[in-house]
Amino acid sequence: MVNEREVKYDEFARFILPVGPVHPALKEPFHLKIIVKREEVLDVELRLGHVHRGIEFLAENRNLIQAIYLTERICGICSHSHTTCFIQALEEVGGLKPPERALYLRTLIFELERAHSHLLLLGIMAYQIGFDTLFMYTWAAREKVLDLFEEITGNRIHHAMNVIGGVRWDLTPKMAEKTIRVMKDIEVTTRRIYDFFRGETVEKRLSGVGLLSQHDAHELCVVGPTARASGLVFDVRKDDPYAAYGDLNDSFSVISKKEGDSYARTEVRILELFELINIVQAALDRLPNGPINLGESPVRLMRRIPRGEAISRVEAPRGELIYFVKTNGGDGLERLKIRTPTLANIISLKKMLIGCEIADVPVIVTSIDPCLSCANRITLVDHETGEVKVVNADELRRKKS
Amino acid sequence: MIALEILLATLPLVFLLSLLFEGIDRKVHARMQRRIGPPIIQPFYDFIKLLVKENIVPTTAARSIFNASPSLAAASSIVGAAIPLANLIARTGIIGDLILVMYLLTMSSIMIVVGGSSSGNPYGAVGFSRKIMMLIGYEIPLLISVVSISIKAGPSLIYYDIILAQIKSDKCLACAYISSATAALTFLLCISAAVGVVPFDIPEAKTEVIHGPLIEYSGPQLALLKLAKSSTIFSLSLLAFTLFFYFPTIYELSIVLGEIATLGACLLGSLMVMLLTVTLPRTVFARLKIGQAFKTYWFFPLPMAITSLMLSVLGW
Amino acid sequence: MWKIASRSRIKSPWIFHLNTGSCNGCDIEIVAALTPRYDAERLGCVLVGSPRHADVLILTGPLTSQMMPRVVRVYEQIPEPKAVVAVGSCAISGAPFLGSYSIEGPLDRIIPVDVYVAGCPPRPEAIIRGIVTAVKRKFG
Numbered sequence: 001m002v003n004e005r006e007v008k009y010d011e012f013a014r015f016i017l018p019v020g021p022v023h024p025a026l027k028e029p030f031h032l033k034i035i036v037k038r039e040e041v042l043d044v045e046l047r048l049g050h051v052h053r054g055i056e057f058l059a060e061n062r063n064l065i066q067a068i069y070l071t072e073r074i075c076g077i078c079s080h081s082h083t084t085c086f087i088q089a090l091e092e093v094g095g096l097k098p099p100e101r102a103l104y105l106r107t108l109i110f111e112l113e114r115a116h117s118h119l120l121l122l123g124i125m126a127y128q129i130g131f132d133t134l135f136m137y138t139w140a141a142r143e144k145v146l147d148l149f150e151e152i153t154g155n156r157i158h159h160a161m162n163v164i165g166g167v168r169w170d171l172t173p174k175m176a177e178k179t180i181r182v183m184k185d186i187e188v189t190t191r192r193i194y195d196f197f198r199g200e201t202v203e204k205r206l207s208g209v210g211l212l213s214q215h216d217a218h219e220l221c222v223v224g225p226t227a228r229a230s231g232l233v234f235d236v237r238k239d240d241p242y243a244a245y246g247d248l249n250d251s252f253s254v255i256s257k258k259e260g261d262s263y264a265r266t267e268v269r270i271l272e273l274f275e276l277i278n279i280v281q282a283a284l285d286r287l288p289n290g291p292i293n294l295g296e297s298p299v300r301l302m303r304r305i306p307r308g309e310a311i312s313r314v315e316a317p318r319g320e321l322i323y324f325v326k327t328n329g330g331d332g333l334e335r336l337k338i339r340t341p342t343l344a345n346i347i348s349l350k351k352m353l354i355g356c357e358i359a360d361v362p363v364i365v366t367s368i369d370p371c372l373s374c375a376n377r378i379t380l381v382d383h384e385t386g387e388v389k390v391v392n393a394d395e396l397r398r399k400k401s
Numbered sequence: 402m403i404a405l406e407i408l409l410a411t412l413p414l415v416f417l418l419s420l421l422f423e424g425i426d427r428k429v430h431a432r433m434q435r436r437i438g439p440p441i442i443q444p445f446y447d448f449i450k451l452l453v454k455e456n457i458v459p460t461t462a463a464r465s466i467f468n469a470s471p472s473l474a475a476a477s478s479i480v481g482a483a484i485p486l487a488n489l490i491a492r493t494g495i496i497g498d499l500i501l502v503m504y505l506l507t508m509s510s511i512m513i514v515v516g517g518s519s520s521g522n523p524y525g526a527v528g529f530s531r532k533i534m535m536l537i538g539y540e541i542p543l544l545i546s547v548v549s550i551s552i553k554a555g556p557s558l559i560y561y562d563i564i565l566a567q568i569k570s571d572k573c574l575a576c577a578y579i580s581s582a583t584a585a586l587t588f589l590l591c592i593s594a595a596v597g598v599v600p601f602d603i604p605e606a607k608t609e610v611i612h613g614p615l616i617e618y619s620g621p622q623l624a625l626l627k628l629a630k631s632s633t634i635f636s637l638s639l640l641a642f643t644l645f646f647y648f649p650t651i652y653e654l655s656i657v658l659g660e661i662a663t664l665g666a667c668l669l670g671s672l673m674v675m676l677l678t679v680t681l682p683r684t685v686f687a688r689l690k691i692g693q694a695f696k697t698y699w700f701f702p703l704p705m706a707i708t709s710l711m712l713s714v715l716g717w
Numbered sequence: 718m719w720k721i722a723s724r725s726r727i728k729s730p731w732i733f734h735l736n737t738g739s740c741n742g743c744d745i746e747i748v749a750a751l752t753p754r755y756d757a758e759r760l761g762c763v764l765v766g767s768p769r770h771a772d773v774l775i776l777t778g779p780l781t782s783q784m785m786p787r788v789v790r791v792y793e794q795i796p797e798p799k800a801v802v803a804v805g806s807c808a809i810s811g812a813p814f815l816g817s818y819s820i821e822g823p824l825d826r827i828i829p830v831d832v833y834v835a836g837c838p839p840r841p842e843a844i845i846r847g848i849v850t851a852v853k854r855k856f857g
Contacts, residue, residue: 036527050738050781050783051737051738051739051778051781051784052738053781053814053817053819053820054814054817055814055817058813058814058817066813070813073807073813073814074740075741076739076740076838077742077745079740079742126687129688130600130602130687130688131599131688133433133685134687136434136435136436136753137434137435139749139753140435140752143752156746156838157746157838158742158837158838201600201686204689204693357692359603359606359690427758431756431758436753436756436758437756437759438756438759439760439761440759440761443761446761447725447729449721449722449725450722450726450729450772453722454798455796455797456796607765607766611766612766612767615767615770616766616767618769619769619770619796620796623769
C-alpha cells in the first residue's frame with residue numbers, strides 16, 4: 001500500500017522540462033529534454049541540428065577561396081581558428097610554406113581571438129548565474145580586444161586575416177605598441193575578474209557542479225579547457241605545434257586542474273588568459289621581419305594546389321579542432337570533414353547534467369562553452385543522401401566508439 | 402470614512418511613486434555598472450506600452466485564474482502600499498492594519514505565482530514551487546520581526562502607533578532597543594527575497610526558468626504584474642523605514658515646514674532603504690540556488706528574528 | 718492619448734532574439750549592444766526571455782529548415798504590435814549559405830521583416846539603429 005502511493009507520487013512529481021531550442025540561457029538553439037523531479041534532474045536528452053547549414057556540402061561545391069570564406073562563417077567566435085586550420089591543410093597539400101612573419105601574425109590573431117572568446121565565456125557565465133555586473137564588466141574588457149582586431153584586421157568579428165600562403169594584413173609598430181598596452185589592461189582586468197570568481201557568491205554556484213571525472217573525460221574524448229579541467233593535460237599548441245607555437249613553446253604552459261567541476265572549467269579559462277597574454281607579448285617581441293605572404297595572387301596559388309588530402313588540427317579556444325581536407329586537383333574540394341571541439345564536448349553534458357538541479361543546467365551548459373553553430377554544422381553525418389539526420393546523445397556516443 | 406477617502410486618494414500616488422522608485426533603481430543599477438542607463442521615467446513607458454499591447458491567453462491556461470490573478474496581485478500590493486502611506490498622511494490608523502498590510506503583500510506575491518502556474522507552462526510550475534519554498538524561507542522571519550517591533554511599541558498592531566511610539570520615545574526604535582535593531586536587520590534582509598530580486602529572484606530567474614510565473618503573460622496582464630512587483634518594493638521599503646527608522650526629527654519637520662516635508666523625508670528615507678536592500682544586492686551578488694537561499698534564510702534571519710522576539714518580550 | 722501610447726512604444730522596445738542558424742557573430746554583437754560601451758538600455762531596450770513579453774523580434778542567420786517552424790511560432794507568440802529586424806547578411810539574403818539543402822531563407826519569405834541591418838556581422842551601433850528605426854517606423 002505504502003509502495004503504491006510512493007510510486008504514484010513519484011509519477012506526479014516528475015515532469016518533463018523542455019529547455020530550448022528557444023531559451024534565453026542558450027544564445028544558440030539546441031534542445032535539451034530534461035526530466036526532472038522537483039528540482040533534481042533525472043535524465044537528459046540532447047538534440048542538436050537546429051542550426052545545421054550544410055557547410056561541408058556547400059564547401060564541396062565551391063572553389064578553395066570561396067571555401068575559406070565559408071569556413072570562416074562556421075563560427076563567429078572562433079572564425080580565425082577555422083580558417084587557420086583549413087589553410088594549414090591546404091598549404092600542406094600544396095607544399096606551400098608561408099613566411100615566418102605570417103606565421104607569427106597568425107599566432108597573434110589566434111591568441112587575441114582566444115582572449116576575446118574566453119572573456120566572452122566568462123561574461124556569459126556571470127550572466128547565467130544572474131551576476132549582471134560581472135557580465136557587463138567582462139564584456140567591457142572584451143571590447144578592447146575587439147578594438148585591436150578592428151585596428152589590425154579591419155573587422156571586429158570575422159577577421160578574414162588568413163589567405164593561402166600567408167596573411168592579409170601587416171602589423172605596424174604602432175599597432176604592436178597598442179597591443180601590448182591593451183594586453184596589460186586585460187591582465188589587470190582579468191585579475192579582478194578572477195577575484196570576482198573566487199568570491200563567495202560565484203564560487204558557491206560553480207564549485208561541485210557538473211562533475212566530470214578524469215576517467216569519463218578520457219572515455220568521452222572531451223577536448224580543450226573541458227578536458228584540461230578534468231585533469232587531462234592536452235594542448236595541441238604544445239603537443240603538436242603549428243604556426244609559430246613551436247618557437248613560442250617556452251612562453252606558455254598548459255593549465256590543468258584536477259577538480260573537473262564547472263568552477264575548474266571556468267578557472268582554467270581564466271588562467272589561460274594570463275598564459276595567452278605571455279604568448280602575445282613573446283610573439284610581438286620575437287616578430288621577425290619579412291614578407292607576410294608568398295607575394296603571388298591567391299587565385300594562382302589556389303590553382304597550384306594538387307589533388308591530395310591532409311589532416312590539420314589547431315587548438316581553438318574551445319579545444320582541439322580537426323579538419324580533413326581532400327582537394328580535387330582543380331580548384332575545388334572533394335571532401336571536407338570538420339570535427340569541432342563543441343561536438344566532442346557536448347556529449348559530456350549528459351554525464352554532467354544528471355543528478356544536478358535545474359538551476360545548475362545553464363551553468364553546466366555554459367561551462368563547456370558550447371559553440372553550437374560549430375557543432376550543429378556537423379550533425380548531418382549522412383551527406384551522401386542529403387538527408388538531415390538528427391543525432392541524439394546516444395547515437396553520438398555510439399559513433400564515437 | 403475620511404480614512405477611506407484618503408486611502409483612495411493615495412492610490413494614484415502609490416502608482417506614481419512605485420514606478421518612480423523602480424526607475425531610480427534601474428538608473429542607479431546601470432550607473433553602478435558604468436552604463437548610462439534608462440531614463441528615470443522608463444517604467445512609465447514600459448507600463449503604458451504593455452497596457453496598450455495585445456493580451457494573449459494561452460489555450461493551455463486555466464482561463465479564469467490566469468486572467469484574475471494579475472489584477473488581484475496588483476490590487477493587493479497597491480492597497481498594501483497605500484495603507485501605510487495614507488496612515489502617514491492622515492496620522493491615524495485602524496486596529497490591525499499592520500497585519501492587513503503584511504497579508505496583502507504576501508497575497509500579491511502568491512497571486513503572481515498562482516497565475517503563473519495556471520498558465521500550463523512547465524516553467525510556471527517550477528516558478529510556483531520555487532516561490533512557495535522561498536515564502537516559507539523569508540515570510541516567517543519577516544512576520545516575526547514585525548511582531549517583535551509591535552510588542553515593543555505598545556503592544557499595538559496599529560501601524561501609526563509604532564510611529565507615535567518612536568516620536569514619544571524621542572529615538573527611532575532601531576536605535577532605542579537591541580531587540581528592535583535585530584528586528585530591523587531581519588526586516589531589511591528579508592526585503593530582497595520578498596520582492597524577488599537578485600540574489601533571490603530564483604522563482605523568476607531569466608536564464609533558468611525564463612521569468613518563471615511571468616512567462617506566458619503578455620500585454621496589460623504583464624503590466625499589472627510588473628506594477629505589483631514595483632509597488633511591493635515601494636511598500637516594503639516604506640514600511641522598513643517608518644517602522645524602524647522614523648527619527649523624531651522627521652516629525653518635527655512638519656512643525657517647521659509643513660506636512661509635506663515629513664512625507665518627503667519618509668519617502669527619501671524609504672528610497673535609501675530601497676537602494677540599500679534592492680539595488681545594491683542585485684548589483685553585487687550572483688543569484689543563489691533555491692537550496693542555498695532557503696538555508697541562508699533559516700540560518701541567519703530566522704534565528705535573529707526569534708532572538709529579537711524573545712528580547713522584546715523580556716523588555717530589552 | 719494615442720500619442721502617449723505610440724511614444725511609449727517607441728521608448729520601450731523589448732527585444733527577443735532568435736538565432737535561426739547564425740554563426741554567432743551577429744548574436745554576440747547583439748549582446749555587445751547591451752554592454753556598457755553601447756548600452757542599448759538607455760533607449761529602453763531590454764533583452765527579454767519570453768516572446769510573450771517582446772515587441773521587437775531580432776532574427777539572425779540564414780533560416781535553417783529545422784528552425785523555420787519555430788521562427789513562425791515565435792513570431793506568432795509575440796503580441797501585437799510587433800516589429801521584426803533581420804540582422805546580418807545571412808538573414809537578408811542567405812549568403813554565403815545560399816544553395817544549401819537545409820536553408821529555407823531568405824527570411825522575408827517566411828515572415829514580414831521591417832528593417833534589414835546589413836553587415837557580416839553589423840556593428841552594435843548599426844543594430845541599435847536598426848531597432849530604433851524599426852520601432853519608429855512601425856509604432857510611430
